[in-house]
Amino acid sequence: MSALSRNAQCVLQILQATGTLTTSEILEMARRTEYAEICKDCAGGDTFVAAANQLVEQGLVTKKLGKGGYHWQIVRR
């Protein structure tokens, strides 16, 4: 597996520290000060969502469509 991008690490760290989150919740968390060191990309959030989708492809995260939109969860091994 290739090294994770900074944005992917940001998403992983947020999901590890929480539980199931919607896309907007991940993006809101990414702007919090506690994630400021690792989550540094554009406020619009495109790159974080793209990174989250890559994590799904790598089998590290799941996403399911439900109320409010997609719900993201880390895959616990």
Place this chain on the structure above:
Amino acid sequence: MALKPRQVLEAMNEYYEQYPACAGRSIHKLGQEASAAYSRAREKIARFINASEPAECIWTRNATEALNMVASGLKISKGSKILTTSLEHHSSSLPFVERARRSGMRIEVLRAHNDGTFDIEDWKKAIDRTTRVVSVAHSSNVTGTVTPLRDIVEIAHDRGALVVSDDAQYAPHHPLDVQSLDIDFSAISVHKMCGPTGMGILYGKMELLESLNMFLVGGDTVSDVRFEKGRILPQYLPPPAKFEAGLQNYAGAIGAGAAAEYLQSIGMIEVEKRERELLTIMLKGLKELEHVNVLGPEDVRVRSGLVTFYVDTVTSAHDIASFLSDEYGVMIRSGFHCAGPFHYQLGIPPARGTARASIYIYNNEAEVSRLLEGLHALIVTSSQEETH
């Protein structure tokens, strides 16, 4: 990002396969062919926007670079006012915000109405005798609204200000006549008009280009560089050469010319007409969908070929784009579209953003229906209590 017609791809391939040489500097046969094709491409662009001469069209990497060239190179005195709007793409506001900060100028931001329109009276109040530059998008990349540029130019010129028009969104969708509009500078991004990525055009009136400072200098920008008494003394060429430093993207320029020629072969009036037909269907369909909020006015005559919206039941516009791509094969953009100020004005936070569906001449009614069908499915699922 527009799709590329075969004519554009073939023109670029022809360059790489048949005369892959440097234009303007190599005297061999391939160089001459490249120079001729490169020169023809500039002529095609000049015809496309009705510039008075090809030399008024400068090749850039994109509209952003073109706007930075103007913001950075204009000779404006300290204390002058630069006017821009809350509706701008970051590329037409930030270069001027930075120039104002660096050079001690005042920057004023004219607030657009929430539907992306302006009152001409607001422009009359905002452009005063201290205004030196007005930087404005001819068509918004968020609401798609077309700005009353002719009126703005008239007001600005009456008060001694120059108008820099961001035509990235306008030029691909409407007939653009820079002479008729009397625009001072115009920035175009070729990737939105069926051309290659990484190519843009800066149009400027010749007398303004002649006095504009260069953003980049170096090879190909000079007629001579003398060395006298320990000093290097450059003599710069007239536009466009003085702005086009170093080796250029010849294939990109040739592709840009082919894209302009392609669009003109269809006719920009026809392009505009076809987009309005599709836009009417899309706006009507979106209006009929519960929970969908469309930005911008309903009148398609004051819009370009895009519709931006958000859905109450979906907390992030990125989910709209992901779902339509994954499940329906419909590609749309989501986020802030490089227009943060306008989203903040509307009270749309970054985590929500907006979704933007763009249409162009190659789209059809079935594709618009597919978008609407996908949105309907998403709204149904995102409204339900349980996750699936």
